[in-house]
Amino acid sequence: MSTTTSNHIGRKISRIRELRGMKQETLAEAMGISQQSISQIEQSETVEDEKLEKVAEALGVTKEGIKNFSEEAVFNIIGNTVTNNDNAAFFNNYPTFNPLEKLMEAVEENKKLYERLLKAEQEKNTYLEKLLSK
Template sequence: MSNTNHPHHGKNFKRMREILGVKQETVALELGEDWDQKKVSRLEEKETIPDDLMDQIAKILNVPADAIKNFDEEKVVNIITNTFHDNSTNQGFNNHCTLNFNPIEKLVEVYDALLKEKDEKAALLERLLNEKK
C-alpha cells in the first residue's frame, strides 16, 4: 500500500521509467557526463529527489515532474479497473458502457507513439555521440 503523506520519489521515478520503457543508461546519457547507469540506480533508491534534478528527469521522460513525484500505481490501476470493469459509475443510467473507441487499440497507439519518440531520442543521442568522437 502506498504512503500518501511521503511519496518515495526514487521508486516513483523508477516505476514511471519502467512503464515508459526508458533504460537507466538512457537517463544517464541525457543527464550528462557525470552520470552513469549505477548513479541512476542509486538515485532510484532515494526517498527525495531535488526539484531541479526532478525537472530534468521529467523532461527526459516527457512527463510533468508532479506526475513522477505523486505517482501512485495503486490509483492508476484503480482508475483503469473502475473505468473499464465497474458499472457502479453508471448508476441510474444504462449499465452497458458504449465506447467510441477500443481502449486496447488506444493504449497500443499511445505506446507506439512513445516507442517512436524513444527511438528518435536514441538516434539523436547516437548522432551526438558520434559527433563528439
C-alpha cells in the same frame, strides 16, 4: 506491499521509468549522466528539485506528476478505460490499408513481371531461330 504510496521519490521515478518501458541506461543517456547515477537517484528517498526537474523532463512527465504518482491511480485509470473483461481491447490491431487492394497490386505486379519474362523468352527464341537458319 505498495512502495509508491509512500513518498519515496526514487521508487516513484523507478516505477514511472518501468511503466514507460525505459531502462536505466536510456534514462541516463537522456539526462547525460551515468547509469549508476540513475540507480542512486532511484534509491534516494528524496531528490533535489533541480535534479527532479531534469528526471521529469527525460521521462516526459512533470515534476508534480512524479511527486503525486501512485500505482493505484494508474490501475484505476486502466480499469476505468478498459471495458472488455478479457482485455482484448489492447490487442485490436486493424491494418491502415485495404488488404484486398494490396493483394491486387501484388497480382498486377506479378502479371507485369510474367509479361516481361515472356517477352524476353520470345526475343531469345527469335534470336536463336535466326542463328539456326543461317
